[in-house]
Amino acid sequence: MLKLYLRLGIPTLVICAVAAAGLAGTxxxxxxxxxxxxxxxxxxxxxxxxxxxxxxxxxxxEAAMAQVAKAAGETPILGVxxxxxxxxxxxxxxxxxxxxxxxxxxxxxxxxxRNGKVTGVKIGFNKExxxxxxxxxxxxxxxxxxxxxxxxxxxxxxxAGKLDGVTGATKSSRGVKRGVQAALNAYEAVLKGLEGxxxx
Amino acid sequence: xxxxxxxxxxxxxxxxxxxxxxxxLCSTLAVSTKxxxxxFMGIAVIFVLVLSNVLISAVRKFxxxxxxxxxxxxxxxxxxxxxxxxxxxFVPAVYxxxxxxxxLIVVNCIVLGRAEAFAYTNTVWLSxxxxxxxxxxxxxxxxxxxxxxxxxxxxxxxxxxxxLVKFPAWYAPPNILLLFPGAFILFGLIIAGSHAMNRKLAxxxxxxx
Numbered sequence: 001m002l003k004l005y006l007r008l009g010i011p012t013l014v015i016c017a018v019a020a021a022g023l024a025g026t027x028x029x030x031x032x033x034x035x036x037x038x039x040x041x042x043x044x045x046x047x048x049x050x051x052x053x054x055x056x057x058x059x060x061x062e063a064a065m066a067q068v069a070k071a072a073g074e075t076p077i078l079g080v081x082x083x084x085x086x087x088x089x090x091x092x093x094x095x096x097x098x099x100x101x102x103x104x105x106x107x108x109x110x111x112x113x114r115n116g117k118v119t120g121v122k123i124g125f126n127k128e129x130x131x132x133x134x135x136x137x138x139x140x141x142x143x144x145x146x147x148x149x150x151x152x153x154x155x156x157x158x159x160a161g162k163l164d165g166v167t168g169a170t171k172s173s174r175g176v177k178r179g180v181q182a183a184l185n186a187y188e189a190v191l192k193g194l195e196g197x198x199x200x
Numbered sequence: 201x202x203x204x205x206x207x208x209x210x211x212x213x214x215x216x217x218x219x220x221x222x223x224x225l226c227s228t229l230a231v232s233t234k235x236x237x238x239x240f241m242g243i244a245v246i247f248v249l250v251l252s253n254v255l256i257s258a259v260r261k262f263x264x265x266x267x268x269x270x271x272x273x274x275x276x277x278x279x280x281x282x283x284x285x286x287x288x289x290f291v292p293a294v295y296x297x298x299x300x301x302x303x304l305i306v307v308n309c310i311v312l313g314r315a316e317a318f319a320y321t322n323t324v325w326l327s328x329x330x331x332x333x334x335x336x337x338x339x340x341x342x343x344x345x346x347x348x349x350x351x352x353x354x355x356x357x358x359x360x361x362x363x364l365v366k367f368p369a370w371y372a373p374p375n376i377l378l379l380f381p382g383a384f385i386l387f388g389l390i391i392a393g394s395h396a397m398n399r400k401l402a403x404x405x406x407x408x409x
Contacts, residue, residue, distance in 0.1 A: 008267050015259065015271050019278035026282045033289035041292065125296060130233060130354075131375035 041124075046081055046094040048122040049111030053083030053091050064190055071189035075099045075182035080191070083111065092119060093191050095183035101175035103127030106137070108179030110151075116187040117155045121148045121180060133172035136165065147173060157181040157188070204329045211333025213401055218341045219394035223309035227301050228342050229383040236359050237297040238346025242339025244287065244302060248279045249311050250331035253319040257327035260320050272315045273306070280305045293361075310334060341394075345386055353377030 046056045059065060059080045068077055081094040092113040098105040107124030121144070123137040130139065138145040147166050154160045160180045165173030211217070217224050224245075232238045255275050256263075263271055284302045287295040295302065305311060314334055319327040351357045355373045356366040367373075376382040 008264050011259070011262050011264060012267050012271060012274075016274055019274050022278055023281055026285050030285040030289035034285070037289065037292045125299075127299070130378045 042079075042096070045096070045107070045109040045122050045124045046083070046111070049109045049120040050083045050092055050094050050113075051111075051120060052085065052113075053094070053111075054086045055084045056081040056094055057084060058082075059194075064194065067190045068186040071185045072097065072182035073185070075178050076105075077182060077186065078107070080186065090114065093183075093187065095186060096124075097179040097182045099175045099178035099182065101126060101128050101137070102133050102169075102171035103129065106172075106175055108176055110180050110183035112183060112187055112191070115155065116184065116192060117153055118151045118160075118180060118184070120144075121151045121176065123148070123176070128169075128172045128175075133169050136169035136172040137176060148176065151176075151180050154180070155184070157184040160184060204326060207326050207329040208333040211330060211335070211337045212340070213337075213394075213398055215334075216337040216341070216394060217310045217313075217334050218338055219391045220398070221310075221313070223313055224338060225387075227304065227308060228338075228345065229380060229387060231298060231301050232342050232346040232383060233349055233353070233378050234297060235343060235347040235350045235357055237294060238342045239339070240287070240291065240294045241298055241301060242335070242342050244283045244298075245305060245308065245310065245338050246332065246335030247283055248276065248305055249314060249335045250328060251279050252276045252311055253314060253327040253331035254324055256315045257319040257322060257324045263320075268320065269316075272312060272320075276311050276315065277306045310338060341390060345383070345390065348386060349377050349382065353382065 043056060047053065050056075059082060065077075065080065068080055076098045078096040078098055081096075082090055083092040083094050085091040092111065095110045095112065097108045097110065099108055100106075104127050106126030106128060109122040109124055111119040111121070113119050126133075126137060128134055128137055136145060136147045138148060145166075150163050151160060154163070157180075160177060163177065165177070215221060218228055227241065231241050252272075252275050256272055259271070280303060283305070287298075287302060314330060318330045322330070347357060351365060351367075353373050353375070355371050357364045374382075377386070
């Protein structure tokens with residue numbers, strides 16, 4: 001019996017060990033680049049949503065983030081960022097939300113100014129249907145759709161809820177709307193009370 | 201060498217994984233909305249297929265029959281993860297387009313199928329031929345389908361950020377090409393074409409023999 005275990009176990013063990021070593025090596029090489037890419041990607045989306053901001057600083061205060069998550073309700077919030085202008089003063093907020101669209105979760109980045117007005121909505125990763133869902137959310141590289149632009153200047157979740165969705169892209173529209181509402185609710189409940197955006 | 205070429209050519213024609221063996225279709229139908237993404241998907245599959253074929257063939261003498269499937273999966277999954285991490289690091293735009301389809305190469309029937317049906321019973325040298333042939337057979341069709349769907353479905357063809365072809369504004373692209381029904385219809389036509397080609401090739405072979 002022991003012989004059988006060894007006969008089957010040793011080759012499997014050797015191959016798994018070699019595979020693990022190969023993966024560890026690849027991970028070590030690519031780890032830093034992947035992290036850097038992620039930051040670049042995130043900053044690009046945040047800048048598109050808050051055109052006036054020069055840089056962003058993530059809110060790391062766990063208590064505040066817990067409140068944000070509570071205010072956002074069912075919509076998950078990936079991160080909240082303080083938007084800083086050229087002189088390092090707080091210019092507003094960037095909120096990354098992941099509401100559900102038609103094709104599963106999609107990334108909706110919402111830019112808010114200091115007074116909680118939407119400055120822009122940018123859609124990141126998504127699996128919405130090309131030609132249908134993209135009528136609401138647009139496609140990568142293309143200018144923002146009229147639907148996304150219609151959120152600009154909106155300052156309450158209630159007002160955002162009243163905007164018309166796009167025909168043929170009902171679920172995608174609803175997803176975007178939920179993302180914006182979550183961001184506005186988070187502002188109302190938490191961000192408004194945080195230090196006016198001045199970098200700590 | 202003759203045998204090597206025969207095995208290599210089989211992947212492209214008589215045993216083409218997509219049009220004849222009909223495996224690996226999910227990724228083909230789902231990914232082929234863009235030329236660039238399809239091409240990188242094909243390259244990723246070639247990479248995984250060749251390396252896993254080589255390694256599985258190299259260790260086939262030490263692999264006990266009873267645990268061969270777990271060993272295949274470990275080897276395949278490792279190469280797929282290497283591709284996954286590398287693409288994430290070096291071509292993030294393509295990676296975000298392909299998304300979940302890269303990790304799903306692990307369960308792509310072509311890779312596991314070739315491991316079991318070919319690499320496990322053949323030499324390393326022939327397994328390379330099989331890997332490249334099968335991989336190219338997959339890539340040519342998925343990239344062709346991707347190019348066609350992107351060009352006629354969105355009116356332009358892009359590669360690495362540059363627009364290669366753009367139709368004038370009066371061309372209203374039919375959405376169906378980018379949706380799944382379009383993929384099925386086009387793929388059916390490709391199968392028909394490829395079978396017609398294979399029949400001609402077979403006839404010529406018979407004459408030669």
